[in-house]
Amino acid sequence: MSSTVAKALSLLDYFSDSEPEIGLSELARRSGVDKATVHRMLAVMCDHGLLEKRGDARLYRLGAGVLRLARVRETAxxxxxxxxxxxxxxxxxxxxxxxxxxxxxxxxxxxxxxxxxxxxxxxxxxxxxxxxxxxxxxxxxxxxxxxxxxxxxxxxxxxxxxxxxxxxxxxxxxxxxxxxxxxxxxxxxxxxxxxxxxxxxxxxxxxxxxxxxxxxxxxxxxxxxxxxxxxxxxxxxxxxxxxxxxxxxxxxxxxxxxxxxxx
Amino acid sequence: MSSTVAKALSLLDYFSDSEPEIGLSELARRSGVDKATVHRMLAVMCDHGLLEKRGDARLYRLGAGVLRLARVRETAxxxxxxxxxxxxxxxxxxxxxxxxxxxxxxxxxxxxxxxxxxxxxxxxxxxxxxxxxxxxxxxxxxxxxxxxxxxxxxxxxxxxxxxxxxxxxxxxxxxxxxxxxxxxxxxxxxxxxxxxxxxxxxxxxxxxxxxxxxxxxxxxxxxxxxxxxxxxxxxxxxxxxxxxxxxxxxxxxxxxxxxxxxx
DNA sequence: ACCAATGGTGACAATAATGAACCGATGGGA
DNA sequence: TCCCATCGGTTCATTATTGTCACCATTGGT
CATH class of the missing domain: 3.30.450.40 (GAF domain)
Structure with missing residues (x-):
């Protein structure tokens, strides 16, 4: 029941209006997954534009990819x-x-x-x-x-x-x-x-x-x-x-x- | 170099304004990944709301989850x-x-x-x-x-x-x-x-x-x-x-x- | 009735994910 | 100033997840 993709995607659930930017360790703690694993998943999601890390700070936030996806769904x-x-x-x-x-x-x-x-x-x-x-x-x-x-x-x-x-x-x-x-x-x-x-x-x-x-x-x-x-x-x-x-x-x-x- | 999460996420790239709904076999063909694998990935993504399949037809489309993500990014x-x-x-x-x-x-x-x-x-x-x-x-x-x-x-x-x-x-x-x-x-x-x-x-x-x-x-x-x-x-x-x-x-x-x- | 697609499922071999330990950097407190 | 905690990030042997392939059940076109 615990596919890797599921774990990766569930990381996205932690981003909300009250917490639009989250750090690596924080995400690892919340999801209960190891830091190394989380890091790898985050890297992949950054690669695909679902996430991005803000230039200066070391925080991850939702990327421009989600804007595109939402636009596609919304126009269709x-x-x-x-x-x-x-x-x-x-x-x-x-x-x-x-x-x-x-x-x-x-x-x-x-x-x-x-x-x-x-x-x-x-x-x-x-x-x-x-x-x-x-x-x-x-x-x-x-x-x-x-x-x-x-x-x-x-x-x-x-x-x-x-x-x-x-x-x-x-x-x-x-x-x-x-x-x-x-x-x-x-x-x-x-x-x-x-x-x-x-x-x-x-x-x-x-x-x-x-x-x-x-x-x-x-x-x-x-x-x-x-x-x-x-x-x-x-x-x-x-x-x-x-x-x-x-x-x-x-x-x-x-x-x-x-x-x-x-x- | 080809993590599973990457393959799963790249499936999202095939959805666009010109093609907002895609079938299983079609996605498998385009991505070059096996049908069974694609099916498993799609199931997981549906589970997380990134995708959803339209009730009647057997097509997959972007889910309500992407709307939420975009909203979060956009308000922040x-x-x-x-x-x-x-x-x-x-x-x-x-x-x-x-x-x-x-x-x-x-x-x-x-x-x-x-x-x-x-x-x-x-x-x-x-x-x-x-x-x-x-x-x-x-x-x-x-x-x-x-x-x-x-x-x-x-x-x-x-x-x-x-x-x-x-x-x-x-x-x-x-x-x-x-x-x-x-x-x-x-x-x-x-x-x-x-x-x-x-x-x-x-x-x-x-x-x-x-x-x-x-x-x-x-x-x-x-x-x-x-x-x-x-x-x-x-x-x-x-x-x-x-x-x-x-x-x-x-x-x-x-x-x-x-x-x-x-x- | 047929054939070629489709969506979907199950079992096994192979690969990719895992997590503990480790590193360097940073920053706050005593 | 030193020390300790925490941070982001990396490495590597172990093992569980994944991809493959073979197989159904339906559908729709000829």
């Missing part, structure tokens, strides 16, 4: 830019931080963030890899994904990100069932303390979830009224978003939308 | 967005296609394109990996790079992209010397037939070239007058661009600018 299948618009609309309407993420292998990749303008807001460490089981976005996506993906993900041990994180697979399956009924997922400090997230899935042309949009609020500020407001905004934005990327919500989701509209 | 070191502005200005002023590229390992990665609005224009296959020795951008960058990089690149065999491509290392070194004097590089159908390119380097904080901006014109339409016009525009745009990304042109380049201004 534009989604990132479409998401960004929705995020801005959401953030402006609710006055809280909104973010979007897409399925990226066995986790979620944050591909857009729009912070609220107000002072006390959730300033999430963007660009990070999000686990499926502890985030509202993860649950929202998982609830409308292929069962095989759910099984594969829940088979692995689930890390407790906070004291409230559900780590039992069966508990999560039950929550997914709820999400399928309501059409949205909530995460009350299960991924980060003091952060309450509400997320809604976004779909592909074939009716499976590909990502999610979400609003994150400081937990102490969340009220029932704000909840309803956010959920309504998410439903509206999800619809325009699905239209924008050619997503077709499955019947189960459309039923949830109808139930919410009737209430 | 914004260059792509700055370049795009310059490209639009250039293209509008000259009326021809402009593009930008950055050093990405042992090649150039196109990170931005702005096509001219007129009918007959150079519509380059964007998002591709560009060789250093056959493109104006490559020569422009190489002329102001560290000698070690030049040596490393010219040590390898140079592919003839067209009948005019210089493949002799010494010939190229001579051209680099010219570029150092003039401050810009020209490529008359050395990378693609009927395409005449003029490029100018863009610098890093430490005075080494990191990329280039270029204008591509259908070769039959190039005139001496247009040449001068393009070069002047490139000089102007390169200056604002260097200011925008904090680049510091070295003395050799500043001297070239002065010589051009005096003429």
């Amino acid at each position: 299948f534009p989604v990132s830019s479409v998401f960004q618009q929705s995020l801005e609309a959401l953030s402006a309407q609710i006055g809280e931080t909104a973010h979007a993420s897409l399925i990226s292998g066995r986790a979620l990749a944050t591909i857009g963030v729009c912070e609220a303008s107000r002072g006390s807001r959730v300033s999430l460490v963007a660009g990070e890899i999000l686990p499926f089981h502890s985030t509202a976005s993860g649950l929202a996506v998982l609830a409308f994904s292929r069962p095989e993906l759910v099984d594969r993900l829940l088979a692995e041990p689930l890390a407790a990100r906070t004291s409230r994180t559900p780590t039992d697979a069966e508990v999560i399956r039950a929550r997914l069932q709820e999400v399928r009924l309501t059409g949205y997922a909530e995460a009350d400090q299960t991924n980060e303390d003091d952060v309450y997230g509400i997320a809604m899935p976004v779909f592909d042309t074939d009716g499976t979830a590909t990502g999610a949009i979400a609003v994150a609020v400081p937990a102490h500020r969340m009220t029932n009224d704000l909840r309803r407001q956010i959920i309504a905004a998410l439903f509206a934005e999800a619809e325009t978003l699905n239209a924008g990327i050619g997503g077709r919500p499955p019947a189960t989701f459309r039923a949830a939308v109808a139930r919410f509209g009737a209430a | 070191f914004p260059v792509s967005s700055v370049f795009q502005q310059s490209l639009e200005a250039l293209s509008a002023q000259i009326g021809e296609t402009a593009h930008a590229s950055l050093i990405s390992g042992r090649a150039l990665a196109t990170i931005g394109v702005c096509e001219a609005s007129r009918g007959s224009r150079v519509s380059l296959v964007a998002g591709e990996i560009l060789p250093f020795h056959s493109t104006a951008s490559g020569l422009a960058v190489l002329a102001f790079s560290r000698p070690e990089l030049v040596d490393r690149l010219l040590a390898e065999p140079l592919a003839a992209r067209t009948s005019r491509t210089p493949t002799d290392a010494e010939v190229i070194r001579a051209r680099l010397q010219e570029v150092r004097l003039t401050g810009y590089a020209e490529a008359d159908q050395t990378n693609e037939d009927d395409v005449y390119g003029i490029a100018m380097p863009v610098f890093d904080t430490d005075g080494t070239a990191t990329g280039a901006i270029a204008v591509a014109v259908p070769a039959h339409r190039m005139t001496n007058d247009l040449r001068r016009q393009i070069i002047a525009a490139l000089f102007a745009e390169a200056e604002t661009l260097n200011a925008g990304i904090g680049g510091r042109p070295p003395a050799t380049f500043r001297a070239a600018v002065a010589r051009f201004g005096a003429a």
Whole structure:
């Protein structure tokens, strides 16, 4: 299960907005791989432009290659830019931080963030890899994904990100069932303390979830009224978003939308 | 010399704007690696979100992971967005296609394109990996790079992209010397037939070239007058661009600018 | 019905990855 | 000033990973 390429690629996961440059030893420590090995992998990735080391300092950072790759994907299948618009609309309407993420292998990749303008807001460490089981976005996506993906993900041990994180697979399956009924997922400090997230899935042309949009609020500020407001905004934005990327919500989701509209 | 990670990563190079989705056998054929091996690598890269296979078809395409990586790099070191502005200005002023590229390992990665609005224009296959020795951008960058990089690149065999491509290392070194004097590089159908390119380097904080901006014109339409016009525009745009990304042109380049201004 | 592709899988020999020890440089503290 | 810790980077024998090849199951064109 531990191919060399996998180890090399997982090094990329450590780069995020909060830590865009990392040193050799640091990466070795985090990944638990030997320094020599990490060094060799980094050299190869530099050779291919995925990484580069800043001239003066001895730190590694993401290279120009990733810009090219993203450009290619974005011109062929534009989604990132479409998401960004929705995020801005959401953030402006609710006055809280909104973010979007897409399925990226066995986790979620944050591909857009729009912070609220107000002072006390959730300033999430963007660009990070999000686990499926502890985030509202993860649950929202998982609830409308292929069962095989759910099984594969829940088979692995689930890390407790906070004291409230559900780590039992069966508990999560039950929550997914709820999400399928309501059409949205909530995460009350299960991924980060003091952060309450509400997320809604976004779909592909074939009716499976590909990502999610979400609003994150400081937990102490969340009220029932704000909840309803956010959920309504998410439903509206999800619809325009699905239209924008050619997503077709499955019947189960459309039923949830109808139930919410009737209430 | 052929690490597995290198082979895996080089698979990514085959994805471009003209071919955003590729099948297993096709990739195996192009890379010259066995099908089984390629399959294993693709599986790993899918697992990490660098690639993904479209639900219905059996084709692989770049995954959401690359969007995240690009976002991280771009928020930490914004260059792509700055370049795009310059490209639009250039293209509008000259009326021809402009593009930008950055050093990405042992090649150039196109990170931005702005096509001219007129009918007959150079519509380059964007998002591709560009060789250093056959493109104006490559020569422009190489002329102001560290000698070690030049040596490393010219040590390898140079592919003839067209009948005019210089493949002799010494010939190229001579051209680099010219570029150092003039401050810009020209490529008359050395990378693609009927395409005449003029490029100018863009610098890093430490005075080494990191990329280039270029204008591509259908070769039959190039005139001496247009040449001068393009070069002047490139000089102007390169200056604002260097200011925008904090680049510091070295003395050799500043001297070239002065010589051009005096003429 | 055929044939030639395609995507995908399994087992074994060969190769490439591994990690401990080591080096020189740097920098901070006592 | 000396010392020690840490850094990036390198070397080399051991061993686990990889590449090869042979084989399926499907698909689509003739």
